[in-house]
Amino acid sequence: MDEGEYSTSCSFSKSSINYHIGFLGSIKKHLEDFVVAEISLNGNLDKVTDSQSEVPESSEMQSCNNKQRAKMQHLEDLGSPGENVKISNTDLQAFQINDTALPSEDVLDLDFVLGDAVSEAVVQFVMLLKSPDCKSDISQNLSLGFFPDKNQRTIIHRAIRQRFPFLMTITNQNEIVVKEDPCYKELHHLVSEEESDKFFQFLDSKIKNSTFTFQNDDNKEHRKAIHHFLNKNFGKLVETKSFMIVDECGHHSSAVNVRFREKNKPSRKRTSAQSQEDDVTYTGFTLHKENLETLEAVGHLASLLGVLPSDFSYAGIKDKRAITYQTMVVKKVTPERLKELSHTVQKKGISISNIHPTSQPLRLGHLAGNHFDIIVRDVKKKMLEYSRELKDLVCEAVENVKVKGFVNYYGPQRFGSVQSVKADQIGLALLKKEMVKAVKLFFTAEGNDPVCVAKKHFLETEDAKETLALMPNHKVRERMILRAINRFGFGEDGCTQGWLSIPHGMRLFYIHACCSQIWNEAASYRIQTYGNHVVQGDLVFNTTYEDNSGLSCQEVHVVSAKEATDNFYSIVQVVLPMPGNNIKYPENKLGDWYKETLKRHGLELCKFRINSLKLNIPGCYRRLLAFPKNLKYQLHETNVLGTNKETILANDLCPNSDSLPYLSLSFDLNPSCYATVCLQEIMKSDL
Structure with a gap:
């Protein structure tokens, strides 16, 4: 391999937006220290262990947190620069309502949804915008705070729009920001304010088969301008048409009518392939795995069920060195058959539960995020002589990242942290259409386990048939590629067929790894060049x-x-x-x-x-x-003389650490965000 050519995996200088000192510690010393559960689109967790589902804050840490939050108070308007109106945390408490308190969609009373204090702030904001002294060239925004619940955000969006149609609401990192709608201003130049209000209320209602008609208009050019405005801004949502109106006196006039577009209906004529697809059985389940890659677990299940790995669909790939829970769907397998298999797979570090019939496969990224329960062992200061207390260093580090966030790097799981050749190097070769080189990189390995021995044998002999006899059955990707090469030969065509033989998502994984490495380097360059501005x-x-x-x-x-x-x-x-x-x-x-x-x-x-x-x-x-969301943490001080459960746990798992403290954390991250990257930023050290 030409080392200069495949250099995307080389280390690069990571940039940071936080400047705390951090601390030392160890993660993933035991599988139980890193638990990951998917958060579905409806906000439910697939599964969380009882012992780590909640991380309470001790009174001492809570006191430390309050001090740190006071220092960070000036950063709370991070997303509301310039002339933005700000609402204090006390105001936010008035409308952080629970799901059970949410009104139905047709009950959109702004005072009820937001609370009196915040509703009044919105009214004051509207008066500011309507004021003749308001400069049109200065952007005015109102931040309503952060709302992690999607249903709650939807109702707030609807309530604002129905009460003040000329406002638009934007969601950024679960924060709702209100500003004047430029589309409303543009329409107001064409029609009256009353008509503009009614049209945007109609648009927001999205009532099926409903229509909206503008006032009679005999000016063809003016009607044309309205048509153009609607098609340019809302063409995907509505369609328009001018029609003739005859009044009681026989006078003719025209008006612009608007209706919602109908969704494209499938053709009534269906092919035999489509009919067969309708008859396909899909079974959903929760996959619990330990110390296994997602693709490796899929390979195990595919082999046992006698189906292809491509028959499995999932929303994301989970860590190997962890306990993980995620939703999966398998095609062409009934729930009954999967239940029969459930006892067999437990021997391979896999268990399946919540087996149920479903109507369709999953899509990558079709999840709300991931929940993490993490234990950091052997927590200590970076400099023993440093005068500050450990709990203060921990508190400062966690609160900084909680408020300021962290650079959203792709984590090492994206590239493979064990293999001598990383996934991004293979992806680069594929992007350059160097199929043979990509295969050689794929089979490059270090170690003496059966898989590495088989890979080395192939690179030395280029004999796919002999290598197949050596390759363990659960290495599905390797065996698929080897079978294709054995059939088509070890050339560009044979290697192309080899890559084609593995599922589309697996091929795409290597390409994405290469692009992700470029993104990581770009993020570092962006922070180093322009900072936080x-x-x-x-x-x-x-x-x-x-x-x-x-x-x-x-x-x-x-x-x-x-x-x-x-x-x-x-x-x-x-x-x-x-x-x-x-x-x-x-x-x-x-x-x-x-x-x-x-x-x-x-x-x-x-x-x-x-x-x-x-x-x-x-x-x-x-x-x-x-940004980590719903973050809770606690520094556990161990007691050598004690016999409580917490002390026993710490001493048993860390027998050689002189009873060092451990840190428990619980938080949520958006899809494709990495907990290891968040921890690196908190601790300011490589993990």
């Missing part, structure tokens, strides 16, 4: 909307010079692109960095399409910063 040419998520499938989508916007000067956007809104064929790059030094980096890796002409492998890589955007 939003600058001209940055990319930000400007608006949030729901697509036809109900998923939350966001539009990217290039920050202008004026917006940068006015501090219109916050650093929490900045996003960086994952390379692909359908993304924008920043229009500043970071954009130039992307071009130079792609050229350095030989990807300057890459179209990010590999037709021979049926791969299309459109790219995506990832937030520069991430």
Whole structure:
């Protein structure tokens, strides 16, 4: 292997936005120290161990927290720069209502939804916008605070829009921000304020088969302007038509009518393949695994069930060195058959539960996030002579990251932390369409276990048939590639067939690993170059909307010079692109960095399409910063003379650590955010 050519896995200088000292400690010393459970789209956890589902704060740590939060108070408006109106935490308590207290969707009383204090703040904000002294060139935003519950956010969005149609609500990191709707202003230039209000209320109601008609209008050019405005801003949601109206006196006039578009209906004629697909059985279940990669667990289950790994679908890949719980769906397997298998798989570090029939497979990323319960062992100061108490260092570190967040790097799980050749190196070879080299990288291994012995044998002999006899049966990917090479030969065509033989998601995994490594390096360069300031040419998520499938989508916007000067956007809104064929790059030094980096890796002409492998890589955007949510923590001081459960646990698991304290943490992260990266930022040390 040419080491200079495959350099994406080399270490790079990570940047940080926090400057606390941190502390030392060990994670994943035992599987029980790292428990991960998926959070479904409805907010439910697949499973959480009883012993770690809650991490209470001791009174001592709570006192420390209060001091630290007081120091960090000035950072609470991080997402509301410039002329934004701010609401204090005491005001927020008035409308942080529970799910059980939420009104039905047709009950949208603003005072009830927000509480009197916050509702009054919204009214004052509206009066400010309506004031003749309000400068139209200065952006006015009102931050309503953070709402982790999606249903609660939906009702607040609806209540604001119904009461004040000229306002728009935006969600950023679960924070709801209110501002004047530029689309409303544009329509108000064409029709009256009353009509504008009624149209936006109609638009927000989304009542099926309902229509809205503007006032009679005999000016064809004016009607044309209304049609153009509606098609430009809401063309995917509504359709418009002008029609003739005849009044009682026989006078003719025209008006613009608006109705919601109907969803595309499937053709009545169905192919035999579609009919067979309708008859496919899908079974959902919760997979509990220990010390196994997700793909390895899938391989075990596929082998036992006699189906392909591609018949399994899941929302995300979970850590290997951990106890993990995640939802999966398997195709062509009945619930009864899966239940019969449930006792067999337990011997392989896998157990399955919550088996139930379902109607469709899962999609990658189709989850609300992940919940983590983590134990950090052997917690101690970095410098023993340092005068501050350990609990103060821990408190400062955790509270800093809780408020400021952390750089949203992809973690080592994305690239493989054990193999001598990382997944991103294989992905780079695939992007360059070097199929043989990608296979050689895939089979590069260090060690003397049966899998490594088989891989070394293949690289030495290039004999796929002999290697198949040596390769353990549970290594599904390796065996699939070897079978294809045995049939088609060890050349470009044979290796291409080898890659085609593994599931599409697995092929894509290597490409994404390469793009993720580039993103990590870009994030470091962005922080080192511009720090925490939003600058001209940055990319930000400007608006949030729901697509036809109900998923939350966001539009990217290039920050202008004026917006940068006015501090219109916050650093929490900045996003960086994952390379692909359908993304924008920043229009500043970071954009130039992307071009130079792609050229350095030989990807300057890459179209990010590999037709021979049926791969299309459109790219995506990832937030520069991430924030742990619902974070709880406690530093446990061990007592050598005591016999309580906590002391026994600490001493049994850390017999050689002189009864060092341990730190328990519980928090949630958004999809594709890494707990190990969050911990590295808290502890300020490599794990």
